[in-house]
Amino acid sequence: MRKELVDLSINGRRHELAVEPNRTLLDVLREDLRLTGTKCGCDDSSCGACTVVVDGQPMLSCLLLAVSYQDSQIQTIESLATQGELGALQRGFVQEGGSQCGFCTPGMVMSLHTLLESTADPTEEEVRAAISGNICRCTGYMQICRAVRHAVAEIREEEIREKERLHA
Amino acid sequence: MSGSGDIDGWVGRSVPRKDGVAKVTGQARYVDDITMPHMLYGVTVRSSVPRGRIKAIHYSDKIPWEQFTIVTAANIPGENVIYLLMGDQPCLASRVINHSQEPIVLLAHSDKNLLEAARGGVTIEVEPEPGVFSIEDSLEQKEIVWGSDNILKQYHMNKGDVDSVWPSADFVVEGEYRTGAQEQLYIENNGMIATASPAEGVTVWGSMQCPYYVQKALMRLFALPAEKVRVVAAVTGGGFGGKEEYPSMIAGHAALLAWKSGRPVKMIYDRAEDMAATTKRHPSRTRHRTAVSRDGKLLGMDIEFTLDGGAYATLSAVVLSRGTIHAAGPYRCPNVRVHARAVATNYPPHGAFRGFGAPQSIFALERHLNKVAAVVGLPPEELRRRNFLHQGDLTSTGQEVREPVDLEGLLDRAFSATDYRAKVQSFARSNIGSRIKRGIGFATFMHGAGFTGSGEEYLASIVGVEATADGGAKILVAATEMGQGSSTTLAQIAADALGISFDRVTVAEQDTANVPNSGPTVASRTCMVVGKLVETAALALKAKVAEAGIAGDFSTASAAYIKIHGPLRHFAKYAAPPGIHWDDQSYQGDAYGAYAWAVYVAEVAVDTLTYEASVTDFVALQEVGRVIHPRVAAGQIEGGVAQGIGYALYENVQWKDGRMANNQMTNYIMPTAADVPPIRVLFAETPYAYGPGGAKGIGELPIDGPAPAIANALENALGVPFDEIPATPEKIMTAVRGAR
Numbered sequence: 001m002r003k004e005l006v007d008l009s010i011n012g013r014r015h016e017l018a019v020e021p022n023r024t025l026l027d028v029l030r031e032d033l034r035l036t037g038t039k040c041g042c043d044d045s046s047c048g049a050c051t052v053v054v055d056g057q058p059m060l061s062c063l064l065l066a067v068s069y070q071d072s073q074i075q076t077i078e079s080l081a082t083q084g085e086l087g088a089l090q091r092g093f094v095q096e097g098g099s100q101c102g103f104c105t106p107g108m109v110m111s112l113h114t115l116l117e118s119t120a121d122p123t124e125e126e127v128r129a130a131i132s133g134n135i136c137r138c139t140g141y142m143q144i145c146r147a148v149r150h151a152v153a154e155i156r157e158e159e160i161r162e163k164e165r166l167h168a
Numbered sequence: 169m170s171g172s173g174d175i176d177g178w179v180g181r182s183v184p185r186k187d188g189v190a191k192v193t194g195q196a197r198y199v200d201d202i203t204m205p206h207m208l209y210g211v212t213v214r215s216s217v218p219r220g221r222i223k224a225i226h227y228s229d230k231i232p233w234e235q236f237t238i239v240t241a242a243n244i245p246g247e248n249v250i251y252l253l254m255g256d257q258p259c260l261a262s263r264v265i266n267h268s269q270e271p272i273v274l275l276a277h278s279d280k281n282l283l284e285a286a287r288g289g290v291t292i293e294v295e296p297e298p299g300v301f302s303i304e305d306s307l308e309q310k311e312i313v314w315g316s317d318n319i320l321k322q323y324h325m326n327k328g329d330v331d332s333v334w335p336s337a338d339f340v341v342e343g344e345y346r347t348g349a350q351e352q353l354y355i356e357n358n359g360m361i362a363t364a365s366p367a368e369g370v371t372v373w374g375s376m377q378c379p380y381y382v383q384k385a386l387m388r389l390f391a392l393p394a395e396k397v398r399v400v401a402a403v404t405g406g407g408f409g410g411k412e413e414y415p416s417m418i419a420g421h422a423a424l425l426a427w428k429s430g431r432p433v434k435m436i437y438d439r440a441e442d443m444a445a446t447t448k449r450h451p452s453r454t455r456h457r458t459a460v461s462r463d464g465k466l467l468g469m470d471i472e473f474t475l476d477g478g479a480y481a482t483l484s485a486v487v488l489s490r491g492t493i494h495a496a497g498p499y500r501c502p503n504v505r506v507h508a509r510a511v512a513t514n515y516p517p518h519g520a521f522r523g524f525g526a527p528q529s530i531f532a533l534e535r536h537l538n539k540v541a542a543v544v545g546l547p548p549e550e551l552r553r554r555n556f557l558h559q560g561d562l563t564s565t566g567q568e569v570r571e572p573v574d575l576e577g578l579l580d581r582a583f584s585a586t587d588y589r590a591k592v593q594s595f596a597r598s599n600i601g602s603r604i605k606r607g608i609g610f611a612t613f614m615h616g617a618g619f620t621g622s623g624e625e626y627l628a629s630i631v632g633v634e635a636t637a638d639g640g641a642k643i644l645v646a647a648t649e650m651g652q653g654s655s656t657t658l659a660q661i662a663a664d665a666l667g668i669s670f671d672r673v674t675v676a677e678q679d680t681a682n683v684p685n686s687g688p689t690v691a692s693r694t695c696m697v698v699g700k701l702v703e704t705a706a707l708a709l710k711a712k713v714a715e716a717g718i719a720g721d722f723s724t725a726s727a728a729y730i731k732i733h734g735p736l737r738h739f740a741k742y743a744a745p746p747g748i749h750w751d752d753q754s755y756q757g758d759a760y761g762a763y764a765w766a767v768y769v770a771e772v773a774v775d776t777l778t779y780e781a782s783v784t785d786f787v788a789l790q791e792v793g794r795v796i797h798p799r800v801a802a803g804q805i806e807g808g809v810a811q812g813i814g815y816a817l818y819e820n821v822q823w824k825d826g827r828m829a830n831n832q833m834t835n836y837i838m839p840t841a842a843d844v845p846p847i848r849v850l851f852a853e854t855p856y857a858y859g860p861g862g863a864k865g866i867g868e869l870p871i872d873g874p875a876p877a878i879a880n881a882l883e884n885a886l887g888v889p890f891d892e893i894p895a896t897p898e899k900i901m902t903a904v905r906g907a908r
Contacts, residue, residue, distance in 0.1 A: 030200075030201075035194075036194070036197070036200075036201035037193070037194015037195065038194070039198070039355075039356070039405075040200070041355045041356065041357070041439065041833075042438075042439040042832070042833045043438050043439055043440075044439070044440075044832060044833070044834065046832065046833035046834045047355060047439075047833050049355055076194070077192075077193065077194035078193070078194055080193070081192075081193045086189065086192065086193070090189075090192040090193065093188070093191075093192045094184050094185065094188035094189060094192055095184065096799070097182075097185065097799040097800060097802075097803045098192075099185075099187075099188060099191040099192055100406075100651035100652070100653070100803055100807065101354065101355065101356065101404065101405045101406035101407075101650055101651030102187065102190075102191030102192075102196050102403065102405065102651065103198065103354070103355040103356040103405030103406060104355045105191050105192055106194045109192060127841075128841040128842050129841075129842065131840075131841045132840045132841050132842040133840075134841070135353075135355060135833065135838065135840060136355070136841075137352075137353050137354055137355055137406055137408070137807070137810075137811070137838070138406055138651045138803070138807045139803055139806060139807050139810075140803075140806035140807045140808075140809055140810030140811075140839075140844055140847055141806075141810070141841040141844050142802075142803075142806045142844075142846070142847055143799070143802070143803050143806065144841070145841075
């Protein structure tokens with residue numbers, strides 16, 4: 001199959017590369033760009049391990065053709081820790097045991113990251129709904145929900161501290 | 169949490185997991201994240217029929233075969249066998265097909281996109297033979313599909329004289345119980361990368377629980393000595409038993425392709441292949457006949473326990489053993505007979521899955537005891553209460569319970585946490601006239617940790633602890649981190665033994681070239697058995713430094729020791745706790761060093777319009793010795809309970825012509841975040857003298873209790889028995905309508 005030149009915006013960087021039009025975004029991320037944090041668990045859009053954020057929405061990268069997302073902002077797990085510093089959600093996962101085998105974790109974190117962008121203090125039901133397409137076989141989801149609580153509390157404390165700094 | 173070790177020690181604290189940061193940033197390297205220069209991709213061509221004889225292999229002329237590496241049984245340098253307990257399973261079938269997923273031809277190419285068409289271009293011409301697809305047909309020997317009688321393994325376990333009690337019993341209660349197959353469904357599929365050549369030997373990297381099992385299998389397959397076969401565990405994305413034995417098969421296949429092509433070969437299963445071809449939990453049938461007195465005392469238990477082993481022996485003998493030993497549960501009964509058999513069928517081999525035979529026999533028992541209670545006219549908890557094992561009693565294998573055990577206390581605590589008695593009454597009232605029927609049920613059970621009987625002595629595990637030049641320590645074990653937290657809990661144990669900070673302890677990569685054989689990562693043995701050896705080795709290491717007479721704490725002294733004397737390490741070898749005896753002939757004796765004890769309570773709601781059942785509350789209370797890491801331990805229990813909920817209600821392997829028909833995550837239904845209720849985990853801690861810091865094993869325990877607790881809750885809700893799982897809506901509807 002003939003390759004097409006595509007221009008993808010991933011984690012704030014533009015990548016020009018030649019890909020076959022039938023390649024999924026998942027394969028291009030993992031194989032061409034070596035962004036292997038995004039995982040393949042089922043290949044048929046039922047496990048959520050390949051979740052990435054596309055224009056602010058969690059999407060299954062195993063379902064998307066890379067050539068179709070040249071005008072989109074794509075975010076993967078690799079974008080969340082800046083300069084080696086974990087994001088609040090990632091810290092929540094580490095603190096609360098939200099990650100066991102870790103294979104669902106990148107997709108899970110990306111789904112929840114999107115949730116927290118839109119909902120500062122989600123209810124338990126909202127958290128569970130946000131990850132109902134992300135299958136975890138290790139945790140029973142309890143510690144993942146606690147990780148979100150942990151992150152929400154931490155973000156709120158940080159905001160309070162920030163306000164105090166501004167007032168001071 | 170970080171910094172120097174305080175006087176309270178590291179055991180018992182929820183320190184951040186060693187593997188946490190790598191996993192939340194996507195930096196953890198699983199096998200499919202690894203590539204090698206000039207690497208090929210490999211695929212497997214499998215049988216399409218469940219039983220028959222291979223007549224010929226045809227290669228389509230539409231495929232440029234000269235570009236492909238092709239391997240058949242004829243290319244195997246050593247024995248054509250995946251060796252584990254027996255040598256009955258071939259690596260590649262050459263003449264006989266015994267199940268629908270039998271591997272026959274291997275293909276490799278540098279472009280993985282060309283492989284699917286190539287796989288379709290190979291046709292296996294087979295003369296089909298009739299297969300056997302049920303326990304009944306296998307026992308009746310409709311066809312002989314394995315050995316001379318289809319019996320992969322059987323045990324006769326006898327305590328007392330069960331036949332003597334029938335005449336004097338006030339009641340004799342019979343029942344039959346069935347459980348289905350269950351897929352482990354680790355989220356990372358199986359996969360391996362291999363390099364191989366006659367000069368260099370074989371090296372594999374992959375997803376696995378048991379590096380030394382893989383090494384043993386490859387040595388036979390390639391006729392190579394141990395030093396020529398190196399096995400390295402990559403970060404492993406879940407196992408649950410599903411990566412105990414099958415990785416040896418995939419490693420063998422990848423290595424054969426690498427051996428022939430002279431290039432590295434990666435084989436990663438997709439989900440459909442992983443679900444169809446790799447092992448699952450054994451389906452079971454259990455028949456109980458129980459003699460009981462008017463006052464609810466168990467007089468005799470006659471149990472026939474049968475597992476469907478699938479086409480080859482694999483681990484069926486040991487799965488059957490654990491199921492047999494757990495079949496009579498945590499109850500005192502003077503006369504117990506268990507006739508246990510694993511039978512061959514023409515399904516792909518069933519194998520290890522968390523619980524390992526115990527969930528099947530415990531489901532049957534905990535359902536049956538509710539039936540017995542109803543016949544005697546006692547509440548189910550009262551019947552159990554009158555028969556619980558206590559310290560000093562003998563289990564069904566005649567093992568004296570040496571440690572204190574308080575099942576009554578556990579039952580009271582679990583009932584008070586769930587308000588059990590009040591709910592039994594309030595649900596009975598509120599269910600009248602309601603479309604939603606609620607119920608509550610429980611199970612009491614035990615789970616033995618470590619290998620059964622003399623298994624740990626045969627394994628003779630070795631563990632190393634090495635001081636590092638910077639004053640830290642490195643743990644050398646073959647136990648793989650598959651999510652259960654072993655790299656964290658073992659480090660806590662070593663930190664306390666050495667008196668150094670948890671942050672200064674690391675666990676070495678599980679590479680057979682570098683770590684000793686500490687046994688397989690199975691059987692709830694890693695923390696209790698391997699962890700105890702880590703503690704022993706660490707204490708010996710510390711003593712060695714102290715004997716050298718160098719001043720300072722361990723870090724200072726060990727660093728100085730290394731400067732003067734060179735490498736500093738100590739290896740500890742397994743020794744059985746004193747007074748442990750097991751007789752394989754009579755199947756009597758000390759089956760396990762220690763048991764964990766538990767009471768699980770489930771609440772369910774059934775919509776009688778759709779017949780969907782959901783679990784609305786769950787309490788898991790267990791006594792597991794000392795808890796090393798409360799969060800890791802709770803995570804194990806919560807995850808196990810969720811798998812148990814799936815086992816009880818959703819996970820339905822549908823077989824068609826000997827193959828799994830629903831081998832996708834879309835139609836093999838497992839619990840999502842929306843299906844699992846809040847799981848309340850409670851621990852009781854009675855330190856075990858021979859576990860590290862007092863710990864016992866916990867990994868498998870939580871899969872034993874949910875299914876019977878949920879089935880008992882369903883019966884409570886609907887007034888009809890549920891003796892077969894999974895209790896899908898179809899089965900619930902049939903049961904309810906049948907009762908009308």
